[in-house]
Amino acid sequence: MTNPSKRKGTAFESTVVPYLREHHNPAAHRNVQMGAEDIGDISGYYLHALEAKAEKSIDLPGYIRQANREAVNVGQPFGCAVVKKRNATVADAYVVRDLRTDVRLMNRLRDAEELLRDVAPTVYADFEQRHREAA
Known part of the structure; x- marks a missing residue:
């Protein structure tokens, strides 16, 4: 090369x-x-x-x-x-x-987390704890 x-x-x-x-x-x-x-x-x-x-x-x-x-x-x-x-x-x-793409991504993440929280609250609580990390 x-x-x-x-x-x-x-x-x-x-x-x-x-x-x-x-x-x-x-x-x-x-x-x-x-x-x-x-x-x-x-x-x-x-x-x-x-x-x-x-x-x-x-x-x-x-x-x-x-x-x-x-x-x-x-x-x-x-x-x-x-x-x-x-x-x-x-x-x-x-x-x-771009912001358009990021908003679509964040909406998808939000909707998936809300679904998980509604369908399996204890799984969601474990998920939330495992992924909660400040920048």
């Missing part, structure tokens, strides 16, 4: 995947480039097409457009970009989506 930008992007993707495997989904993996019908850089981020970006000049609108287009291509409800934070670990990268 002779393109330094491509090499930097591949290196970042190669740090995001192990992080996702350890903390989210052991089956997370890098995708093969698909051209016009691209499906995102990484699969296995629940409900998302994920674009990984490690660029000097950050283009949030372009990243979001690309992620949302790729979510449609792969049949996922949400797209997001994981943007490398300079001089920081992969855990400090930024996950970026």
Whole structure:
């Protein structure tokens, strides 16, 4: 690979995947480039097409457009970009989506939690305790 930008992007993707495997989904993996019908850089981020970006000049609108287009291509409800934070670990990268997408995601989460609370209150209480962690 002779393109330094491509090499930097591949290196970042190669740090995001192990992080996702350890903390989210052991089956997370890098995708093969698909051209016009691209499906995102990484699969296995629940409900998302994920674009990984490690660029000097950050283009949030372009990243979001690309992620949302790729979510449609792969049949996922949400797209997001994981943007490398300079001089920081992969855990400090930024996950970026437009407000429209984030509101849809939060509505889905809220509705799922309300359903769980109504159908199985004790399971919900355990779930709530396990996931209650301040930023």
